[in-house]
Amino acid sequence: MGLASNALLSRLSHFIRLSEGDARALRELMSAPESFAGHEDIAREGDRPHVAFVLLDGMACRYRMLLDGRRQILDLILPGDLCDARADLVRAADHSIGTMMATSIAPIPHGKLAAVRALHPRLDAALVWSAIEHEAMQRERMVALGRRTARGRVAYLLCELMWRQNCAGLSDGRTVALPLTQAEIADALGLTPVHVNRVLQEFRRGRLVASSRHRFALLDLERLQRIGEVSSDYLHLDGVPAEARRAIARAEASHKS
Amino acid sequence: MGLASNALLSRLSHFIRLSEGDARALRELMSAPESFAGHEDIAREGDRPHVAFVLLDGMACRYRMLLDGRRQILDLILPGDLCDARADLVRAADHSIGTMMATSIAPIPHGKLAAVRALHPRLDAALVWSAIEHEAMQRERMVALGRRTARGRVAYLLCELMWRQNCAGLSDGRTVALPLTQAEIADALGLTPVHVNRVLQEFRRGRLVASSRHRFALLDLERLQRIGEVSSDYLHLDGVPAEARRAIARAEASHKS
DNA sequence: CGATCTGTTGATATCCTTCAATTTTGGTGG
DNA sequence: CCACCAAAATTGAAGGATATCAACAGATCG
Numbered sequence: 001m002g003l004a005s006n007a008l009l010s011r012l013s014h015f016i017r018l019s020e021g022d023a024r025a026l027r028e029l030m031s032a033p034e035s036f037a038g039h040e041d042i043a044r045e046g047d048r049p050h051v052a053f054v055l056l057d058g059m060a061c062r063y064r065m066l067l068d069g070r071r072q073i074l075d076l077i078l079p080g081d082l083c084d085a086r087a088d089l090v091r092a093a094d095h096s097i098g099t100m101m102a103t104s105i106a107p108i109p110h111g112k113l114a115a116v117r118a119l120h121p122r123l124d125a126a127l128v129w130s131a132i133e134h135e136a137m138q139r140e141r142m143v144a145l146g147r148r149t150a151r152g153r154v155a156y157l158l159c160e161l162m163w164r165q166n167c168a169g170l171s172d173g174r175t176v177a178l179p180l181t182q183a184e185i186a187d188a189l190g191l192t193p194v195h196v197n198r199v200l201q202e203f204r205r206g207r208l209v210a211s212s213r214h215r216f217a218l219l220d221l222e223r224l225q226r227i228g229e230v231s232s233d234y235l236h237l238d239g240v241p242a243e244a245r246r247a248i249a250r251a252e253a254s255h256k257s
Numbered sequence: 258m259g260l261a262s263n264a265l266l267s268r269l270s271h272f273i274r275l276s277e278g279d280a281r282a283l284r285e286l287m288s289a290p291e292s293f294a295g296h297e298d299i300a301r302e303g304d305r306p307h308v309a310f311v312l313l314d315g316m317a318c319r320y321r322m323l324l325d326g327r328r329q330i331l332d333l334i335l336p337g338d339l340c341d342a343r344a345d346l347v348r349a350a351d352h353s354i355g356t357m358m359a360t361s362i363a364p365i366p367h368g369k370l371a372a373v374r375a376l377h378p379r380l381d382a383a384l385v386w387s388a389i390e391h392e393a394m395q396r397e398r399m400v401a402l403g404r405r406t407a408r409g410r411v412a413y414l415l416c417e418l419m420w421r422q423n424c425a426g427l428s429d430g431r432t433v434a435l436p437l438t439q440a441e442i443a444d445a446l447g448l449t450p451v452h453v454n455r456v457l458q459e460f461r462r463g464r465l466v467a468s469s470r471h472r473f474a475l476l477d478l479e480r481l482q483r484i485g486e487v488s489s490d491y492l493h494l495d496g497v498p499a500e501a502r503r504a505i506a507r508a509e510a511s512h513k514s
Numbered sequence: 515c516g517a518t519c520t521g522t523t524g525a526t527a528t529c530c531t532t533c534a535a536t537t538t539t540g541g542t543g544g
Numbered sequence: 545c546c547a548c549c550a551a552a553a554t555t556g557a558a559g560g561a562t563a564t565c566a567a568c569a570g571a572t573c574g
Binding site for chain 2: 072136
Binding site: 406407448449451452455 | 561562563564565
């Protein structure tokens with residue numbers, strides 16, 4: 001659990017420096033970890049959401065099924081991601097969450113989370129920022145699905161995962177863990193498995209990537225970015241603006257008084 | 258402004274009943290309205306976001322341009338929508354916001370918004386819920402872009418707009434204001450203008466819709482929903498669960514003391 | 515009342531899908 | 545450690561949905 005709360009901390013620290021107190025509060029939020037096997041549902045469409053959770057280890061995704069059995073993966077969930085922070089306001093989930101591999105999560109009761117956020121303005125701001133970043137990723141994904149070719153979508157997925165794993169301190173910068181079958185990649189990118197296969201082969205032939213056992217080495221990041229037309233700007237990694245930093249400091253001061 | 262804050266109030270009231278005090282606080286947040294012509298940018302990619310705003314009248318959209326000049330519309334903004342509530346944490350917008358027609362907005366300074374939310378837990382919850390609903394719409398859109406045919410996407414867009422306009426008290430339930438050119442619809446749905454045109458004609462021939470001057474009558478909502486494979490469930494219109502309501506009431510009580 | 519934007523139409527091209535094998539991989543039990 | 549099995553990856557051929565290109569008609573607006 002120490003390790004995994006580090007992934008969350010590492011991500012949040014890209015935004016604003018957290019105090020030891022913030023970090024401790026965050027750690028104390030998490031209840032005993034729960035484990036799931038690969039390809040198991042953590043939550044199902046229609047369920048009443050019960051808790052938020054931090055993904056500690058493994059990988060999961062949000063997804064929706066269509067009536068004809070096809071699937072759209074909406075979002076990949078990586079270690080350090082906080083999910084469903086405000087889902088207590090919702091009666092029934094509009095999508096499912098399933099694991100891609102053996103995965104463990106740390107549930108967080110909604111009440112406790114709200115209380116800690118009220119007491120720790122800086123942590124609260126970091127979590128808000130994390131949500132903003134998530135929205136930006138959703139937008140990027142929508143551009144990919146709406147306007148990019150198959151090659152662009154695959155390149156985009158590889159780049160996005162690399163940055164996210166970097167931010168969470170899970171990657172060396174050139175290599176990506178991608179524990180997805182080609183059918184799952186297809187579900188994430190709105191393509192067919194066959195076509196994903198062909199694009200990946202083309203990438204390998206062109207020495208853009210190399211892969212073995214669900215690890216991809218991004219051999220030519222430059223070119224991949226150009227193909228996917230992505231930069232890491234949208235991740236808002238450049239930290240918090242000065243005015244916001246001042247506002248957070250004021251909030252902290254007023255709490256201590 | 259009275260009218261338009263009604264659109265926001267109407268939307269929020271689908272979630273939880275707001276007190277007169279909440280409503281007043283909301284109204285007092287809004288500064289003097291600003292007007293924009295059609296096809297003008299309200300904010301541009303790369304800009305430092307300065308204020309949140311409520312769209313009072315007209316229609317706008319978030320969009321991203323691609324290098325080759327193509328565009329993806331990410332999201333339509335309707336009267337009553339609150340935008341960029343937490344954008345103060347971001348250095349540079351990753352997308353632009355532009356009007357589709359003559360539009361007016363009421364800017365809201367971020368500091369004031371945060372203060373009012375801290376004082377009005379019920380209003381705060383309603384705004385959080387509104388953000389959750391927005392995320393659900395984004396997911397629905399991703400499913401449409403990733404997995405639906407052109408016909409499905411067009412049907413989905415018409416249905417979504419109908420529900421949203423209904424919620425904001427802007428529609429009679431069978432008719433939709435759609436002040437978009439076919440090229441703009443194409444940008445929203447990841448299609449080409451030509452193909453949008455053909456789908457719309459097919460819909461008209463099949464007596465699914467009728468249109469005149471940017472108003473669409475949805476003649477066969479049943480069938481449109483089936484084609485778009487959409488229901489209004491994802492809008493979470495069924496209100497707030499009991500536990501959450503209790504938590505909100507507690508927060509209000511502790512504020513008054 | 516002309517210029518320009520929008521909508522419409524037809525012909526052709528292409529990217530991606532579909533279908534149907536076949537091979538390879540990875541996991542499991544003997 | 546090997547044999548076996550199911551799942552995943554790969555390949556080829558053919559079809560379909562949507563894009564592209566180009567031209568024209570109709571609407572809208574100064």
